[in-house]
Amino acid sequence: MTTDFQLPAIDYQAISPLLILFGVACLGVLVEAFVPRPARRRVQLGMALVGVLAALGAVVLLAGTNVVTAGGSVTVDGPALFMQGALLAFGVVALLLIGERRVEPGGAFVAQPAITVGSEADQRQASAPGATEVFPLAMFSLGGMALFIAASDLLTMFIALELLSLPLYLMCALARRHRLISQEAAVKYFLLGAYASGFFLFGVVLAYGYAGSVDLAAIHAAVDTSQMNPALLYAALALIVMGLLFKTAAAPFHVWAPDVYQGAPTPITAFMAACTKVAAFGALLRVTYVAFERLAWDWLPVIGVIAVLTMLVGAVLAVTQTDLKRLLAYSSIANAGFVLVGVLAVGRTGASSAMFYLVAYGFAVLGAFAVISLVRDREGETTHLSRWAGLGRRSPLVAGVFTVVMLALAGIPLTGGFTAKFAVFSAALEVGEGWLVIAGVVSSVIIAFPYLRVVVMMWLSEPSESTATMVAPGLLTGTALGIGALAVVGLGVVPGPVLDLAHDAALFLR
Amino acid sequence: MSELSEASGLLGYVWLLVAIPAASAAVLLLAGRRADRWGHLLGCASVGAAFLLGLGMFGQLADLDEHRRAVEQQLWTFLAVGDLRVDFGLLFDPLAAVFVLLITGVGFLIHVYAVGYLAHAPHDQTHESAGTARRRFFGYFNLFVAAMLVLVLGNNYLLLYVGWEGVGLASYLLIAFWFSRPAAATAGKKAFLMNRVGDAGFILAIFLLFAQVGTVQFSGVFAGVAGMSSTVLLVLGLLLLLGATGKSGQFPLQAWLPDAMEGPTPVSALIHAATMVTAGVYLIARSHPIFSANLTLQTVVVSVGAATLLIGAIIGCAKDDIKRVLAWSTVSQIGYMFLAVGLGGVAYALGLIHLLAHGFFKAGLFLGAGSVMRGMDDQVDIRRFGGLWRFLPITWATFGLAWLAIIGIPPLSGFFSKDPIIAAAFDRPGWTGWLFGGAALLGAGLTAFYMTRLFVLTFHGPKRWTEGQRPHESPPVMTIPLILLAVGTVAAGWLMSTSVVDWLTPVFGEAPEPHGLLSHGQVTALTMAVVVIGGVGGWAMFRNGTALAPAPAGPVVTAARANLYGDAVNAALFEKPGRWLTRALVYVDNKGIDGIVNGLAAAVGGGSARIRRLQTGFVRSYAMSMLLGALLIVGAFVAVQAGWFA
Structure with a gap:
């Protein structure tokens, strides 16, 4: 046998966003090594922002592209580009939060969180500028997410999954304040993430066993032609979907979310809530719509039950939360359920409504975490609900932004949250999945209550001794807040353009 | 429905009716302390201007031919999801015109009155200045009027719902405005909860409409009513009715309304008289082709109305709080x-x-x-x-x-x-x-x-x-x-x-x-x-006051005694049974409906607390739950594949 190994043809232009992201990430590692410490943060932040914006520009330029490239491992199509665009837009906002260091002197991160708190080494560390490693880590993670959405075979998808996850685990552990729960969160996330990856990989193996390929389109073709026992295929589907549902924080694979959301440094929580959600749903949409579409009638009821469970668990548990980060974690679980409703409306409308939902949710949740990072006392952030009582009196503008965001999450009309919920529910109705709509409406009624309770706490109670102070947002956080609030209101009042964009983009290339 | 006319002259500016109070609300809520001194004047002026505008439009509408008395104005596409397309469109027809005049006219008077009332109202519970509180109050007030106008001017159910939620939100803020009173905050919460139950009915009705006729625009829906089965009409009507009862404080969702009396008086007046509670009536009047098409539905609405009017009247006899009697x-x-x-x-x-x-x-x-x-x-x-x-x-x-x-x-x-x-x-x-x-x-x-x-x-x-x-x-x-x-x-x-x-x-x-x-x-x-x-x-029973009054003294002792006999007879014949009935109703009202509401809340809360215990914090138990989940999913898929469910 001769070795006529041929390099696959690569459409470099189509994967230019990925190249930019990974290139900047690698450069970031070099910057860590060679640029003197005082200048590092500025260089890293600037490079990361420019990189993400450039990648976003490349995505915009690629609009309308439909190619499978890099040896059939990357698909650049409408959904991939739309969700990469959303991902990168969220990435910009998240980087602004990560880069903020006026709010917490030195920034929210330390390079060596393992140093004993209060020791001499720790005090030296406290006066030094925070960890700049977080920027290349975030870039690697973003690159992994962008690849995750566009991966057109299961192995590439698995590599992207690891690529996006490993930096996330690390970043979870880098908190300057509340280090113990930060590290606990990182370890939990890592262990459970690795566990879920195992399931995913096992699913990939079974899929290969059935179809003889890990290519999504090949699996699609094999559904009708393969001679293997279909139980293989169904087990593969179940395990792959499970691995992806873990990342979306859908019940019963949501257990990690509250602990990790609470423990991680707030900018990283924001990053996870907005970006990871987009990436995970991007991959889930691609797997279910491209590889397993012919089985839709079989997976619809099963994932439907998961969606209902997710919405209800998230909504019901959110009611008793007293910590805002945990509350938003349960809200993120419930919202995963709402997106699933869109995913389950198999078809163009379903995909576009789910994608729109991700955009609306991402901006809202980024805005919410931006505000949380501002509410502090001497111990750092104060996320207990009781400490927020009367904040509206103290800082009406920021509290106003938080109110808008909460109303959006509660799905009040004229905010992006309402439009998004309406979109997924009507998409589900269009394909006759009325039971999902009823469960969704009931859950959204329940979950409106905890959001509104926060609003009431902020505006309608008196500030007291224990009320935390609102730190004036710096330029970076201020910009992030502004983007979040404007997007939430814009998507509620004039959602037309983004809805159209999502609709135009919502055709998967097989 | 009558035909549409060309939106000419003043009628081309229907959107201004909503925009004026909305802009004023935005100014009042965002301008900060700078607007403290003149904020209330702006609030009054904006509603007054909307009233004058509405009056002018009313005049123009009246000049039109009787069968073409309606104009529509499409502003922009609000939502386009799949086959569904909803425009942000306004409809100004005789029904909307009547409501616009009521909302802005009575609303204006109440705004003016509120200026005087708030000048006297106690502010000592708040740390903020009286001016800031007043500005915020008028901001919510204008927001309320704007939302109510969206509600009555929208040309489709979705926009009606937008206004519906906006009104609910503003009223929630207004009821709880006197935040320092715990009762006010509780009342706000109760209003919110009961309204959400109604709102859920309404939004489900909208989805049902969309599933049945593919549009939520009034004209399209009413054209499609003829094609609906009677069951669908019944379900649709009942869902709309649930929304209407929640908003209008009708049986079985009436309990929040009297509690909302905790807000300052002008709010009570505005919420009750001119606006919010009439939203339910508006919804049913606007949906009259749906309700007229099903006799059972009409009977249900009539029964709800009859039951509520008696409940309200009987309980009204037994209250001593002036605002509660009125409520x-x-x-x-x-x-x-x-x-x-x-x-x-x-x-x-x-x-x-x-x-x-x-x-x-x-x-x-x-x-x-x-x-x-x-x-x-x-x-x-x-x-x-x-x-x-x-x-x-x-x-x-x-x-x-x-x-x-x-x-x-x-x-x-x-x-x-x-x-x-x-x-x-x-x-x-x-x-x-x-x-x-x-x-x-x-x-x-x-x-x-x-x-x-x-x-x-x-x-x-x-x-x-x-x-x-x-x-x-x-x-x-x-x-x-x-x-x-x-x-x-x-x-x-x-x-x-x-x-x-x-x-x-x-x-x-x-x-x-x-x-x-x-x-x-x-x-x-x-x-x-x-x-x-x-x-x-x-008059006869109470002209001498009630229990707190001093014993009647004076020359006509016998007459007074006769009165007392009368009281005793009254008490035996009417008051006691009446009081029992009232108590029973109040009991049902407090325990029954509230019980259901509180029970629901408690069930959610209790369930929440119980499930919360599963969140132990141990990675091993998390991993266990994931494994169980995975086994269930794999099992379900294999079962589906094996055709066990087929």
Whole structure:
């Protein structure tokens, strides 16, 4: 046998966003090594922002592209580009939060969180500028997410999954304040993430066993032609979907979310809530719509039950939360359920409504975490609900932004949250999945209550001794807040353009 | 539906009706302290401007041909999801015009009154300055008006829902405005919860509409009604009705409304009289093709109306808090409106006439109550009033006119609006006519009784004040709105009973010939008799005050004794059974409905707390739950594949 190994043809232009992201990430590692410490943060932040914006520009330029490239491992199509665009837009906002260091002197991160708190080494560390490693880590993670959405075979998808996850685990552990729960969160996330990856990989193996390929389109073709026992295929589907549902924080694979959301440094929580959600749903949409579409009638009821469970668990548990980060974690679980409703409306409308939902949710949740990072006392952030009582009196503008965001999450009309919920529910109705709509409406009624309770706490109670102070947002956080609030209101009042964009983009290339 | 006309002239600017108060609300809420000094003036001016604009548009609309009296204005595409396309479009037709004038007209008067009321209201509980509180208050107020205008001007159900939620949100903020009182915050919460139950019904109805006819625009929906099965119509109507009962405080969701009385008085007035509670009536009137198409549905609406009007009236007899009596009377009066719109046909217009008349006299009553409270150091217990007519002459006169109007004394508006409703209820064929007519008649008698009780105990009889009170009349900024509302109360009924029916004919259709059990004259005579019995009875029982009054002294001891016998007889025959019934209703109301609501909340909360324990924090138990989940999913898929579910 001769070795006529041929390099696959690569459409470099189509994967230019990925190249930019990974290139900047690698450069970031070099910057860590060679640029003197005082200048590092500025260089890293600037490079990361420019990189993400450039990648976003490349995505915009690629609009309308439909190619499978890099040896059939990357698909650049409408959904991939739309969700990469959303991902990168969220990435910009998240980087602004990560880069903020006026709010917490030195920034929210330390390079060596393992140093004993209060020791001499720790005090030296406290006066030094925070960890700049977080920027290349975030870039690697973003690159992994962008690849995750566009991966057109299961192995590439698995590599992207690891690529996006490993930096996330690390970043979870880098908190300057509340280090113990930060590290606990990182370890939990890592262990459970690795566990879920195992399931995913096992699913990939079974899929290969059935179809003889890990290519999504090949699996699609094999559904009708393969001679293997279909139980293989169904087990593969179940395990792959499970691995992806873990990342979306859908019940019963949501257990990690509250602990990790609470423990991680707030900018990283924001990053996870907005970006990871987009990436995970991007991959889930691609797997279910491209590889397993012919089985839709079989997976619809099963994932439907998961969606209902997710919405209800998230909504019901959110009611008793007293910590805002945990509350938003349960809200993120419930919202995963709402997106699933869109995913389950198999078809163009379903995909576009789910994608729109991700955009609306991402901006809202980024805005919410931006505000949380501002509410502090001497111990750092104060996320207990009781400490927020009367904040509206103290800082009406920021509290106003938080109110808008909460109303959006509660799905009040004229905010992006309402439009998004309406979109997924009507998409589900269009394909006759009325039971999902009823469960969704009931859950959204329940979950409106905890959001509104926060609003009431902020505006309608008196500030007291224990009320935390609102730190004036710096330029970076201020910009992030502004983007979040404007997007939430814009998507509620004039959602037309983004809805159209999502609709135009919502055709998967097989 | 009548045909659409070209939106020309002023009618091309329908959007301004919403935009003016909305812009003013934005300025007031965002401008910060800079707007403290003039914020309230801007708030009043914006609603006044919207009223003038509405009046001009009303005039233009009236000039149009009778069958083309409606204009539509598409602003932008609000939502386009799959096959569904919803425009942000406004519809200005006779029905919307009536509501616009009511909302902005009465709303303007209430705004003006609120300036005077807030100048006096206590601010000491807040750390912020009085100016800031006032600015915020007027900001919420304008937001409320803007949302209400979106509600009545939207040309599709989704926009109606947008306004619906906006009104709910603003009222929630307004009710809880006096945040330092725990009761106010609880009331806000209750209002919110009960409204959410109604809202869930409404939004499900919208989705059902979308699933059935593929559009939520009024014209498209009503065109599609003919093609719906009766089951679908019934479910759709019941869901809409659930939304309407939540918003309008109707049975079985009436409990939040009296609690909402904790807000400052002008809010109570605005929420009750002009706007929020009438949203439910508007929804049913707007959806009349749906409700008219199903007889069962109409019967349900009529039953809800009849039950509520009696519940409200009976409980109204037993309350001593001036605002609560008025609140229950609102529940009861809206019951009349539901009864009317449930009867269908021309009775829709009757319901709306009653709504308009009620808008005037109930605003007058609430604002009058605020004026009394202001003069009596925020006392609300009617047993602690008495003899006030001498000290608050303007309030007494305007309140008296509104009182005569609500009980339905002939030259005043209540007579012209309530009497035809009772007649129309008797017009229903068969035994239901007797049942609902009888209920409406009984309600009229009870209304006369408890409103007379309220009026007599407040303004007449011996003084039962607490020590050191010096009642005084309110300043002109409060009394002038009262006088204007009283003028409206006197004039409006007759005006509306003649012209509004004609005005609304293109919306609801022509009046059929009455074919009732009793002639209109007989019904009027009966109603008058019942009202006089109730009113005179109330006056006789309470002209000497109640339990808090000093024992009657003076020469006519025997007469007093006779009165006492009367009281005893009354107590034995009417009061005790009445009190039992009232208590039972209050019990059901507090325990039953609240019990269900609280129980639901407790179930969610308790379930939440229980499931929360699963969140142990141990990675091993998390991993276990994931494994179980994975096994279940794999099992489910394998089962599906093996066809076990097929």
